[in-house]
Amino acid sequence: MLGNYNPTGDYSTQAVIMERVIPTEWFDRSAVSVAPDLIGCTLVRQLPDGTQLRGMIVETEAYQEGDPACHAYRKQTKRNQIMFGGPGYVYVYLIYGMYHCVNVVTDRIGAPSAVLIRALELAPATLSAISLKPKEKPIRAAAGPGKLCLAMQISLDLYGTKLESGQAMWIEHRSIDWQAKLDIGTIELTQTTRIGLTQGVDLPWRWYVKGCKAVSVFEKLPLVGS
DNA sequence: CAAACGATTTCC
């Protein structure tokens, strides 16, 4: 129970779980605002059999209006339509015909935008529950948007689902301990340009936990604050 | 209808 933010003083298990789940309204702002705030939060995937897979978000990227790299830059299509709706929904797409990438839709209706979740630090129990590739280091099991979806069993069938407690997926707030470390500078965030793009390459809309071994790419040096 | 392309990953 330690480390759980619980302003109600109600420590029943169900109440604590509800407190920690991020509500829809929290995502109702620009992707650039949400993306850094998602670092340190926990992505929870609940499988049909009730099994929960968990990982702390350690890397994100923002995609929003006026951004040529955003999938909603040109017009509304079948693939990107979820981004045009309200916040707090899951946007999943197939990339290179073989991997999936998962996003959280942000901002109000009519402001197409989303935050790409690029890397997780998987919880010990989750590492035990899944099967890792033969030579894979556990810390790297969800280091990258495609690997993350593979580890968390995220695919197109989650497209358009809402991030809510008890659903197929939801997100929980940073722990008090993690937030405290960020506040005193024990943990730092780095802001850089995004990965793998041909357009919008100079926008510094990628964030990650400085020094974290679970991040997708290290060599890209900080553009801000170095 | 045909062709190019990609917010990736892995292996040579």
Place this chain on the structure above:
DNA sequence: GAAATCGTTTGT
């Protein structure tokens, strides 16, 4: 450095 692989998007 290049292949794998396929739905979406864009062009003819």
